[in-house]
Amino acid sequence: MEEKEAKVFKFKDIFKAWNHSFRFHRLMISGVAYILMGIIAYFLIFGTFIKPMAMFGIRDSILIAQNLVSVKSIIGIILIAFIMFIARMCIAFSIRTEVVDDEIFVGWKDVFKFLVKNIKTFVFYVLGWILLFVLIALGYLFFYVIGMIPFVGSLWLSIIYLIPFAISIFAVLALVILCFACTYGAVIVGVEQESAMDSIISLFHLIKDHGVYIIATHVLSWIVGCIAFCFVFVVVQGAVALTSWGAHLIMGQEFAKITIPKFFGFLVLLFPGLNMGFGIAGYYLIPGFIISIFLIFIAAILYSYFFNYMTAAQTFIYLSSQDKFYPKKKDDDVDDTKDEEEEKEEEAVEEEVDVEIDVEKKEEE
8 A cells, every 4th residue: 555645734724724614514514503502592591591681681690690500501501512512523524534635525425424433432522521520529539538537637638738739730721621622622533533532632732732822823713714704794795785686676566575474584683784574464475485594594604604614723723733644545444444354254264273173182082
C-alpha cells in the first residue's frame, strides 16, 4: 500500500470555514438539530422560563432564576446540549472526511454510518465526564471524612493538606475544560474517531497545550462568523423583499390576496420585508400556506448557517492546533476487515489441527 501523505493545517485555514459551511447535508444537520432543540425548548423550558418572563417581565429575575433551575428546565438544557454535541460531531466528521481524507462526495450516507458507529462513543463520553466528577467527589469524601474525627482529624488534614489541594486544582481544571466539552469535545470525537476516554484525554491536552490559541482563534472566528452571518442575513432578507416587491408590481391585487395563515405569523418577525397579509379570512390561504413552508425552509437554512459556520471554524481551529493528520482511505477499512477475516480463518485452522492431533493421540493410546 502506498504511504499516505500527511496533511498539515495552519492558522489561515480557519478562514476556509466560510466555504465549508455551504454544504446542503451540513445545513440540514443543523436545521434538524434546531427543530429538535426548538421542540424541547417549547415543551420543557418555555412553560417554566419564557412564559413567566412574558407575564412578569425580566425585572422579576428571582422567579425566572428559580424556574430556570427547575428539574424540567435542567433536563431540557441537557437534552439541547446533547443534540448540539451530536450535530457538531457529525459536521466535524464530514469536514474531516472532505479536507483530510480527500473524499469530495460526502453525504447523508457517510454521516449516518459514522453516527451509528460512534453513538456509543457519545454515550461513554458523557458517562466518562460523570465518572470523572464522581471520582473527584469520592476523593474529597475520603480525606474529609477522616478529618471529622475529633483531634486526630485536624492533624490528619494538616499533614495531607496538599493532596485535597491537588484534587481541588484538578477539579477546577476539569470544570474549565468542561466548558469546551460540547464544542471542541464534539469536534475531537468527529475528527479523531477515537474511544470516549481517548477523546476526553485529547480535550484535556488540547486546552492544556493550546488553550490561549484556542480561545484567541475562537473569539476571532466569532467575529468573522457574525460578519458572515450578517452578510448572508442581509442577502436573504433583500431577496425576500425583492420577491414580494416584484410580485406586487406584476401581479397587483392577486398577490395582495395571498394570505399567510395566522399560526405562521412569526414569519413577519423573521422576514420584515415579506409585506403579506396574515390570517384574513376569505383570501388565498392555501397559496399562503405553501409560501410559508418555503419561507420556514429558507429560515431554517439561514439560521442554521451560523451554527454550521462556527462548527466548521472550530474544526479547522482544532486541525490547525495539531501537528499533522494522515488521510484515512476507504481501502483501510477494507484491509482491516480482510485482516480480521484472515486472523479468524487462521485461528479456525489452528483449532482444527489441534483437534486432529488430539484424535491421533487418542487412537495411538
